[in-house]
Amino acid sequence: MIPERAPAADEDREPPVLAYAARIAGDRARTRIVLDLDRKPVFEVRYLEKPDRIVVDLPATAFAFPVEDLKARGLFKDVRYGAVGARSARIVLTTERPAQLALAEVQADEAGKGFRLVLDAEMVKREVFDDLVKRQAWSGGRVVVDVPASDAAARGDRLGTSSPVPGGTFVIAIDAGHGGIDNGAIASETKTPEKDITLAFAKALQRRLAREPGIFAFLTREGDEFLSLSERVTIARQHHANLFVSLHADKLRQDNIRGATVYTISDKASDKMAAELAERENLADAIGGVDLAAEPAEVTDILLDFTRRETQAFSVAMAEQVVSSFDGQVALINNPHRFAGFRVLQAHDVPSILLELGFLSNKDDEKVLLDESWREKIAELLTAAIRRYREPVLANGG
DSSP states (O other), X not given: OOOOOOXXXXXXXXXOEEEEEEEEEEOSSEEEEEEEXXXXXXXXXXXXXXXXEEEEEEESEEEOXXXXXXXXXXXXXXXXXXXXXXXXXXXXXXXXSOEEEEEEEEEEOTTSSOEEEEEEEEEOOHHHHHHHHHHHHHTTSOBOOOSOSOOXXXXXXXXXXXXXXXXXXXXXXXXXXXXXXXXXXXOTTTXXXXXXXXXXXXHXXXXXXXXXXXXXXXXXXXXXXXXXXXXXXXXXXXXXXXXXXXXXXXXXXXXXXXXXXXXXEOXXXXXXXXXXXXXXXXXXXXXXXXXXXOOOOXXXXXXXXXXXXXXXXXXXXHHHHXXXXXXXXXXXXXXXXXXXXXXXXXXXXXXXXXXXXXXXXXXXXXXXXXXXXXXXHHHHHHHHXXXXXXXXXXXXXX
């Protein structure tokens, strides 16, 4: 039997888009999916619940990459893709926790080999995801994505507040190091865990900053909970933080070393001690059972590189203000501004410092780290440093 010919209209139909390569990388805070395509597609995004899913609708697409290249990981517990009829295809991303696409766009390949579909998913609060589902229901069930989802209108939702932070407010993320299963260092004399000390300092700093006009300070963790390093960074970015301050109180093999140290990020460590400290702090994820596979790389972009360099310069400026504020008031280690590859300082658009308040391996440091009055003094000195750092930033429109 001779098969019937397809309708004439089908003969003129464009061949499917070819997805010839794919990759996925990330963790429970942020996961990136990239598809390499032979031409530019028009796509739409929907959010579905029960279970929570992100659905990406595409024109007819031939998925020609190995299944293993898009194996579920990070935020996604299941990834499915395939044809939906003759004229369309679909990617269905079932999430481990509520998530949204902070970035969903098609980019031209720099080598001229076609295009890339880039999907950047990040964790959000349950109420934010539920609102995404509701809002699209009012508009016919679909949301056309052509700009990043991280606009200013989402700011209040991401904060979990009833109203956004007022425009012009200087937002500070205070990050109490460690937490939950990750105790951090343990004090030599009192056996107090570092996670308790950093949280106490974080709360003291937040209370002091609350008295400063034009500043809103929030904690990345408010109790004894484990957060991955990536989660800490993502929380800061979702709050549109203008500054990220991570508080720590480490322990060294040499008990005669004492004093505060301020760290900024760098690919190359300033010294051996900084390198070893960064290595220990970066292992926090392993302690919490987080997959240590590579995180999603940023898409290469000249403007992104410029932003990263500018952010690093601001981070250094903040570190210098802290050292200046502490000098003569509290003990400082020699060469108190150091740098290394701390993953918790990796946000390309949020100036970030890591402050080692002192060392729990030193008896004198341990004593002051547990002293409430000293804690309040540090909060006052840090507030003064932030105030001085903020002045030129505001003057320059930052």
